[in-house]
Amino acid sequence: xxxxxxKAEGRDGSLAVVSRDLTRATLARAIAPTLQHAxxxxxxxxxxxxxxxxxxxxxxIPDFRFHEHDALSPLPRAYQWLDGSAYVNHVELVRKAxxxxxxxxxxxxxxxxxxGSDSFLxxxxxxxxxxxxxxxxxxxxxxxxxxxxxxxxxxxxxxSAIALVMLANDVSLRNLIPDELAKGxxxxxxxxxxxxxxxxxxxxxxxxxxxxxxxxxxxxVSLNGRPFGLADAGLDxxxxxxxxIAHAAKTRPLCxxxxxxxxxxxNRDAKGGPGRPVGQGGRGYSCLAELRTFEILTEGAxxxxxxxxxxxxxxxxxxxxxxxxxxAIEQTVHPSAS
Amino acid sequence: xxxxxxKAEGRDGSLAVVSRDLTRATLARAIAPTLQHAxxxxxxxxxxxxxxxxxxxxxxIPDFRFHEHDALSPLPRAYQWLDGSAYVNHVELVRKAxxxxxxxxxxxxxxxxxxGSDSFLxxxxxxxxxxxxxxxxxxxxxxxxxxxxxxxxxxxxxxSAIALVMLANDVSLRNLIPDELAKGxxxxxxxxxxxxxxxxxxxxxxxxxxxxxxxxxxxxVSLNGRPFGLADAGLDxxxxxxxxIAHAAKTRPLCxxxxxxxxxxxNRDAKGGPGRPVGQGGRGYSCLAELRTFEILTEGAxxxxxxxxxxxxxxxxxxxxxxxxxxAIEQTVHPSAS
Numbered sequence: 001x002x003x004x005x006x007k008a009e010g011r012d013g014s015l016a017v018v019s020r021d022l023t024r025a026t027l028a029r030a031i032a033p034t035l036q037h038a039x040x041x042x043x044x045x046x047x048x049x050x051x052x053x054x055x056x057x058x059x060x061i062p063d064f065r066f067h068e069h070d071a072l073s074p075l076p077r078a079y080q081w082l083d084g085s086a087y088v089n090h091v092e093l094v095r096k097a098x099x100x101x102x103x104x105x106x107x108x109x110x111x112x113x114x115x116g117s118d119s120f121l122x123x124x125x126x127x128x129x130x131x132x133x134x135x136x137x138x139x140x141x142x143x144x145x146x147x148x149x150x151x152x153x154x155x156x157x158x159x160s161a162i163a164l165v166m167l168a169n170d171v172s173l174r175n176l177i178p179d180e181l182a183k184g185x186x187x188x189x190x191x192x193x194x195x196x197x198x199x200x201x202x203x204x205x206x207x208x209x210x211x212x213x214x215x216x217x218x219x220x221v222s223l224n225g226r227p228f229g230l231a232d233a234g235l236d237x238x239x240x241x242x243x244x245i246a247h248a249a250k251t252r253p254l255c256x257x258x259x260x261x262x263x264x265x266x267n268r269d270a271k272g273g274p275g276r277p278v279g280q281g282g283r284g285y286s287c288l289a290e291l292r293t294f295e296i297l298t299e300g301a302x303x304x305x306x307x308x309x310x311x312x313x314x315x316x317x318x319x320x321x322x323x324x325x326x327x328a329i330e331q332t333v334h335p336s337a338s
Numbered sequence: 339x340x341x342x343x344x345k346a347e348g349r350d351g352s353l354a355v356v357s358r359d360l361t362r363a364t365l366a367r368a369i370a371p372t373l374q375h376a377x378x379x380x381x382x383x384x385x386x387x388x389x390x391x392x393x394x395x396x397x398x399i400p401d402f403r404f405h406e407h408d409a410l411s412p413l414p415r416a417y418q419w420l421d422g423s424a425y426v427n428h429v430e431l432v433r434k435a436x437x438x439x440x441x442x443x444x445x446x447x448x449x450x451x452x453x454g455s456d457s458f459l460x461x462x463x464x465x466x467x468x469x470x471x472x473x474x475x476x477x478x479x480x481x482x483x484x485x486x487x488x489x490x491x492x493x494x495x496x497x498s499a500i501a502l503v504m505l506a507n508d509v510s511l512r513n514l515i516p517d518e519l520a521k522g523x524x525x526x527x528x529x530x531x532x533x534x535x536x537x538x539x540x541x542x543x544x545x546x547x548x549x550x551x552x553x554x555x556x557x558x559v560s561l562n563g564r565p566f567g568l569a570d571a572g573l574d575x576x577x578x579x580x581x582x583i584a585h586a587a588k589t590r591p592l593c594x595x596x597x598x599x600x601x602x603x604x605n606r607d608a609k610g611g612p613g614r615p616v617g618q619g620g621r622g623y624s625c626l627a628e629l630r631t632f633e634i635l636t637e638g639a640x641x642x643x644x645x646x647x648x649x650x651x652x653x654x655x656x657x658x659x660x661x662x663x664x665x666a667i668e669q670t671v672h673p674s675a676s
Contacts, residue, residue: 011378011593040349077417077593079456082526106521113523114452118417118593130490134589151530151674152468173589183444185451186524188420192489192590251472251511252530255349255415255456336489 001053002199003028003164004071004327005035007122012036013072017053018199022327025066026056035074035200039256042147042163050202068327071198073120074166075145075257081117081194083141083170083261084110084244086237090266090290093274097293098178110239110247113186115170117259121195123329127171128192128336129309135175136307136333139264140221140286140315141168142233144241145200149254158245159212161254165205167197167219167315168261169329174289174306196259197315198327205325213240215317217325219265221286222314228291229284231267231275233317266290286315307333339391340537341366341502342409342665343373345460350374351410355391356537360665363404364394373412373538377594380485380501388540406665409536411458412504413483413595419455419532421479421508421599422448422582424575428604428628431612435631436516448577448585451524453508455597459533461667465509466530466674467647473513474645474671477602478559478624478653479506480571482579483538487592496583497550499592503543505535505557505653506599507667512627512644534597535653536665543663551578553655555663557603559624560652566629567622569605569613571655604628624653645671 002020005013006027012034016025031048032038038045055061085091091111092102121127129136145164150157176190203210209217216234220227239247244260265286269275274294276282285291292302307313316328340358343351344365350372354363369386370376376383393399423429429449430440459465467474483502488495514528541548547555554572558565577585582598603624607613612632614620623629630640645651654666 079415079417080454085523103521109517109521111521111523112526114454114526116418116452116590117455118596119591128489130589151466176589179447181522183441183447183449184519184522184524185423185449186522188450188452188586189589248526250527251468251514252454252527253457258456 001050001202002205003035003049003074004066004199005074005076006070007072011076013076017049017056018066019056020205022066022068022199022324024056024063026052026061026063028052036257039145039147039163042256068198069124071327072122073196074164074200075259076120078117078120078257078259079255080258081115081261082112082248082258083115083263084112084239085263086110086239086244087263087266088238089236089268090264093266093293094289097289097296107238110244112244112247115187115191115194119193121193121331123195123198123327125195125331126334127307127331129307129333130336132308133175134173137172137174137288138307138313139170139172140219140229141170141261141264142215142219143168143196143259143261146245146254146256146258146260148256149245149249149258151249151251151253153246153249155242155246158249159242161245162203162241164200165203165210165215166200167317167326167329169195169313169315169331170261171195195329195331197329201325207319209319213242217317217319219286220316220318221284224312227278227284229278229286231265231283231286233262233265236267237262309333309335339388339540340543341373341387341412342404342537343412343414344408345410349414351414355387355394356404357394358543360404360406360537360662362394362401364390364399364401366390374595377483377485377501380594406536407462409665410460411534412502412538413458413597415457416455416595416597417593418596419453419599420450420586420596421453421601422450422577423601424448424577424582425601425604426576427574427606428602431604431631432627435627435634445576448582450582450585453525453529453532457531459531459669461533461536461665463533463669464672465645465669467645467671468674470646471513472511475510475512475626476645476651477508477510478557478567479508479599479602480553480557481506481534481597481599484583484592484594484596484598486594487583487587487596489587489589489591491584491587493580493584496587497580499583500541500579502538503541503548503553504538505655505664505667507533507651507653507669508599509533533667533669535667539663545657547657551580555655555657557624558654558656559622562650565616565622567616567624569603569621569624571600571603574605575600647671647673
């Protein structure tokens with residue numbers, strides 16, 4: 001089952017069921033007006049939404065053309081957005097570029113931050129940027145939406161709480177990060193609004209690419225129309241989604257509709273070092289910061305600037321048949337007034 | 339105008355207007371089913387809610403008895419909870435107890451963290467505690483709820499976005515904090531669900547105690563029925579609410595219903611040092627960590643333990659006539675299964 005939140009009056013969009021090939025949709029209003037509403041009553045809503053999705057596939061009900069640019073993020077705003085750094089390779093690389101050592105315990109104790117969840121960007125909306133000196137970067141990620149999770153949930157309970165899977169662009173202001181991290185209180189100014197893929201899908205839509213804990217497919221990232229990354233989201237994910245969810249729920253419950261991000265998808269090189277750029281036969285990167293680190297490590301200096309006005313980032317994932325699973329996040333940088 | 343969210347079916351309670359003396363209430367269902375709904379449409383809803391409140395004061399409409407223990411937190415869950423550390427005195431003291439130096443810039447650059455907002459405790463609900471070794475503490479705070487705030491909003495624009503004021507108990511697990519802060523990503527496990535006062539009030543309800551930026555009244559904190567703190571929330575607040583809101587909105591918009599906390603209300607001693615306990619003629623503290631620091635600094639060792647099963651914390655604020663403004667947060671520590 002694939003779900004989208006279509007632009008509508010109100011702040012949360014209108015819940016729609018979307019066909020597997022992303023060409024057609026039907027509103028789910030009679031079941032739940034919004035995705036959060038469905039998640040709040042998931043045990044009741046899920047089977048009814050699945051029945052609607054089956055009818056849509058069979059063309060047994062009226063439908064309309066689905067356009068990805070009509071979609072908001074599946075949860076246009078959420079009660080919780082917790083972003084892990086499950087690909088520890090990414091953390092190690094980005095720290096290396098800042099000249100900072102990564103503590104050994106980051107391989108066993110997940111890094112995770114509480115992100116702003118009140119105003120997500122639509123997947124085709126511009127990335128606003130007031131100041132190029134802030135160092136705008138994208139981060140391509142996989143994310144899951146959970147049902148309710150009890151305090152102290154085991155990894156097994158966490159696994160069964162995964163309701164939906166989607167992609168994320170975790171927008172980052174790299175040059176504001178060091179000062180905020182030094183304060184110890186996490187990201188506030190350095191992580192503006194993120195965006196998520198046009199549709200969120202139930203895990204079964206991923207077929208054998210979903211093992212219950214990770215998505216074993218490449219995350220396709222392009223920059224200004226050129227391939228930039230195709231890192232395999234199933235590789236090098238040190239902490240899987242159940243582990244991230246259990247970490248988050250250690251001391252408190254998680255409300256249905258909690259989004260848990262994987263952190264930037266990142267693969268090592270076969271030799272264990274940083275991966276090579278796509279143009280050099282590597283799997284590339286899911287953010288600019290990693291390429292910049294590679295440049296520092298191999299060429300002694302950064303060549304690639306952070307995002308500038310007009311730059312366009314596309315993040316997508318395709319199934320074994322080449323069909324887009326989640327639709328594409330495609331965002332262009334726009335200067336903003338303030 | 340005073341607003342509460344009463345226990346009801348659904349996760350967000352039923353919005354009620356409460357009389358000034360907190361004895362009577364009426365449901366606001368015809369205007370907005372929930373407080374978030376009212377905030378989403380505040381320019382339309384506010385005048386209608388105020389008209390209802392005026393009728394309630396005049397006893398011109400049917401009402402019912404208001405019981406504080408029937409109230410959820412005004413926003414039982416929110417899209418955003420950002421907690422500042424505006425009383426820098428508190429930060430300096432708590433760090434001193436950990437043997438950590440406070441950077442000088444904390445006096446000019448606000449500390450703020452993105453808190454979990456998906457599952458707040460009700461103001462009379464137990465504080466669940468799975469493990470006493472985690473070091474459970476309360477933090478008495480003042481908080482505001484904002485309307486929409488644009489990216490880059492000035493302090494003046496931030497000031498006019500303050501819709502409601504309330505009190506908070508920012509529950510903290512002190513012994514989990516050092517490890518999380520060392521990771522730099524802020525609080526996830528060390529800040530479980532917070533609670534807010536039974537009612538949230540429009541700033542005009544505070545009369546001359548509200549100067550548009552701070553609340554000039556003592557925050558009354560008691561522990562197991564004994565006075566523990568009466569720090570003046572208008573004193574030593576280095577960053578006022580408009581400054582905190584503008585800090586949060588520097589690089590991103592804030593959605594209506596954003597909660598901004600003051601951080602633990604904390605006064606210095608007249609001589610500039612840490613304040614003295616209530617029992618020694620001082621203004622006391624709004625959290626245990628400060629008393630423990632005082633004990634270390636004056637007696638060389640901690641005498642006061644963190645919260646234990648059965649301990650009861652009460653947080654309240656009274657107007658110049660002794661009338662409770664927000665109702666009381668009153669929470670007892672309960673052992674929890676996991």
